[in-house]
Amino acid sequence: MIEVLRAGLCDLVMDLGRPGLGAFGVPAGGAADSAALAAANRLVGNDEAAAGLEITLSGPSLWFPQGGVVALTGARFAATRSNGAALAWNETLVLAAGETLSLDQATAGCRCWLAWRGGLAVPQVMGSRSTFLPAGFGGHQGRALRTGDELASGTSAGAVRLLRARPPFSERDAPLRVVAGPQAGQFDDAGLVAFFSGNYRVGAASDRRGLRLSGPAVTHARAELPSQGVLPGAVQVPPDGQPIILGWDGPVTGGYPVIAGVIAADVPKLAQLRPGDAVRFATIALETARSLAAGQWEVEERDD
Numbered sequence: 448m449i450e451v452l453r454a455g456l457c458d459l460v461m462d463l464g465r466p467g468l469g470a471f472g473v474p475a476g477g478a479a480d481s482a483a484l485a486a487a488n489r490l491v492g493n494d495e496a497a498a499g500l501e502i503t504l505s506g507p508s509l510w511f512p513q514g515g516v517v518a519l520t521g522a523r524f525a526a527t528r529s530n531g532a533a534l535a536w537n538e539t540l541v542l543a544a545g546e547t548l549s550l551d552q553a554t555a556g557c558r559c560w561l562a563w564r565g566g567l568a569v570p571q572v573m574g575s576r577s578t579f580l581p582a583g584f585g586g587h588q589g590r591a592l593r594t595g596d597e598l599a600s601g602t603s604a605g606a607v608r609l610l611r612a613r614p615p616f617s618e619r620d621a622p623l624r625v626v627a628g629p630q631a632g633q634f635d636d637a638g639l640v641a642f643f644s645g646n647y648r649v650g651a652a653s654d655r656r657g658l659r660l661s662g663p664a665v666t667h668a669r670a671e672l673p674s675q676g677v678l679p680g681a682v683q684v685p686p687d688g689q690p691i692i693l694g695w696d697g698p699v700t701g702g703y704p705v706i707a708g709v710i711a712a713d714v715p716k717l718a719q720l721r722p723g724d725a726v727r728f729a730t731i732a733l734e735t736a737r738s739l740a741a742g743q744w745e746v747e748e749r750d751d
Contacts, residue, residue, distance in 0.1 A: 460586035465575035479718035487562035490518035497566030498576035506550025522556025556719035615742020630704035664688030680709035
């Protein structure tokens with residue numbers, strides 16, 4: 448068992464999600480950066496799809512009465528273990544029985560992922576252990592962790608290997624690369640200029656459903672639209688002209704015009720945007736977007 452001594456701001460059990468259920472109104476969800484969670488799982492000897500924790504902005508304090516093997520990837524947090532030593536990121540960590548891990552504020556970025564050997568043994572719902580907060584199912588009782596919760600880990604086999612991971616390079620201040628959306632033609636010149644030359648800020652109301660931006664208003668014809676399928680990274684423009692980038696738990700259909708879509712290679716960057724962060728957009732050709740793959744994590748043996 449792992450006991451939550453102090454819950455963080457929003458600690459969610461996540462795996463790689465439940466794709467293929469959009470026709471039933473269920474988004475794929477899962478970890479906001481699936482590659483980062485997969486890398487954490489590899490570091491502890493799990494299958495890449497094992498369930499771990501997605502931790503946002505301020506983390507929990509966790510007690511491991513029987514010890515264990517864990518790894519942290521993603522944004523770095525102020526974090527220590529029982530002896531006061533700082534926690535290492537992107538490598539295998541072996542915990543003694545009775546150790547506590549304490550994660551405080553994120554020092555940069557927004558989210559990190561914690562995997563431990565054996566994965567989290569929570570029930571599968573629709574083929575996934577991921578939490579879906581809007582509907583209250585999956586994960587640990589369909590909600591974020593609370594102080595006093597106890598989590599069970601699954602079983603594991605094989606020897607523990609001490610590994611280190613190198614995350615892909617990401618230029619933090621680079622604009623988000625987008626391709627034209629299906630309703631891009633409905634936006635007038637002023638609206639397009641505002642969108643592509645404007646500086647936006649991530650709003651405080653942003654969450655896993657979507658990143659709400661504030662900045663120059665994007666004008667459009669405001670024609671009435673039938674609902675259409677949408678995916679994470681779609682940039683909708685509601686009547687007030689303030690763009691919304693749909694997130695991992697966002698709706699599978701929407702009626703606002705979609706001016707652009709963040710390319711798949713840049714969607715992991717959305718996971719690290721926090722309230723107040725600046726956002727800019729740059730358009731690229733669809734063929735170029737298709738040729739770009741998300742950066743790959745490299746996992747290797749440690750020499751220490």
